[in-house]
Amino acid sequence: MNKKLILLIAVFFPALALASGGEAHLSKADINLENTDSLRRGARLFTNYCLSCHSAGYVRYKRVANDLGVDEKLAARDMMFVYDFSKKTEGQPKKIGDLMTVAMSSEDAKQWFGTAVPDLSVIARSREADWLYTYLTTFYVDAKRPMGVNNIAFHNVGMPHVLWELDGLKKPIYEVKKHKHGDTETEEQVFTGKFEYLTEGKLSPAKYKEAANDLVNFLVYLGEPGRMERQRTGVLVIFFLVILLVFSYLMKREFWKDVH
DSSP states (O other): OHHHHHHHHHHHHHHHHHHHHHHTTOOOOOOOTTOHHHHHHHHHHIIIIITTTOOEEEEEHHHHHHHTTOOHHHHHHHTOOOEEOSSOTTOEEOOTTSEEOOSOOHHHHHHHHSSOOOOOTTHHHHHOHHHHHHHHHOEEEOTTSTTSEEESSSTTOOSOOTTHHHHEEEEEEEEEEEEEETTEEEEEEEEEEEEEEEEEOSSOHHHHHHHHHHHHHHHHHHHOTTHHHHHHHHHHHHHHHHHHHHHHHHHHHHHHTTOO
């Protein structure tokens, strides 16, 4: 019994420690898929700043426009900037029923960035909303990096800070913490959660965080566009099963009332 208990602790304790340690620094994202205004703002940011490199190849423009209550003509004008090069070398405008793909090929991406640029259709399901929100709000200037920036949530990130004109340029503020190990003492620089702004962005820090939250909200929607419909259907199904349970119980009593 003791050996089994020790084995369970050995297996699960490192995982629990990693989970708690990995999420301790994450900022909380305010996800609300019923907030259509937030989703529209997030869609605008995604198509203007992300869709030039990152595709959302499992979702169609038409589905996004209909779900967010955007007229298809307006969606074609304000969201569909990427041309389709799959059939013609010179490219042609995308149609409202097309997938949200990008013109950049994986070969070009590897040449320019060193790796293929990931599709963002289900990024919120693999990375989770809090991580994405922290990632978007913790870019900082780092002259040692090829793109000139680094990230608190994703150290040595290879992606440029595409939202820099909204966020501004900043550097993290660290504090020194001392640790004693017997007779020796070591120092560690710990991020305080605050930044010093080198140049201001078009948005204030508070407004930029709201914009980043809108973008994450939209990415969560992309991960499962039918999520709200599924949840509403689930409530109706549970309600139906409760009513069915009542009638089933009454029928059971009727069938068994003469059985002793």
